[in-house]
Amino acid sequence: MASNKLATGNASSRVVVGLGNAERQYLRTRHNVGARAVTEAISRMGLRPTPGLVPVPLSRSGFVLPAGFMNDSGQLVLKAVERWRPTAEGLLIVHDDLDLPLGEVRTREGGGHGGHNGLRDIVTRLGSGAFRRLRIGIGRPPGSMDAADYVLATFPPEEREAIDHAVEQAVESAFEAKSALTMRRIQRGPPL
Structure with a gap:
């Protein structure tokens, strides 16, 4: 495991990460x-959601x-952590969670990867699992359906309302993580 990249960071830096696959068929x-x-949180801040690092103007933070x-x-x-240098408390990973019921949203401070391969890679590269997580419940696969097939499937119509509500809750939580930066940006106005 790599040395802990979050051990010494800037307490005012915030990085909010949305886990997923970039290819269009997985959106x-x-x-x-x-x-x-x-992506929704970025759009609401008036920023352009693009793959990779999305800096927040006038701050040492980004998405x-x-x-x-x-x-x-x-x-x-790791690239974002090296650029903005957040502490463990300043790094928030937003991700799907099979172990939460559909539509439930919970935060967690630190921990392991819980079998989530995206989290596994982050923990390995950062040398620590001490960062914060915002978990969005997607529920367990029905019957004997393979978990990989389940997570790569779209939500059926009967689940969309619950997941839309969960996404809205997650967006609000992402804003709370960025609230000081958002207020500073609103007070100063958009960059010229």
């Missing part, structure tokens, strides 16, 4: 619900959106 899948929430596959998420997160 509305269960596995991309974290990226979906962060991260998928630029490749979920299982390689750690490389881009």
Whole structure:
């Protein structure tokens, strides 16, 4: 495991990461619900949601959106951590969670990867699992359905309302993580 990249950081830096796969066919899948929430948060700030690092003007902070596959998420997160240098408390990973019921949203401070390959890669590359997580419940696969097939499937119509509500809750939480930066940006106005 790498040395802990979050051990010494800037307490005013914030990085919010939305996990998912960048390819178009995965955009509305269960596995991309974290990226979906962060994309919406970026848009509401008046920024352009693009794959990779999305800096927040006039701050030492930013968002991260998928630029490749979920299982390689750690490389881009490491790049963001090296650029903005957040502490463990300043790094928030927004992701899908099979162990939460559909539509439930919970935060967690630190921990392991819980079998989530995107988190596994982040923990390995950062040398620590001490960062904060915002978990969006997608529920367990029905019957004997393979978990990989389940997370890469889109939400059926009967689940969309619950997941839309969960995404809205996650967006609000992402804003709370960025509230000081958002207020500073509103007070100063947009960059010229």
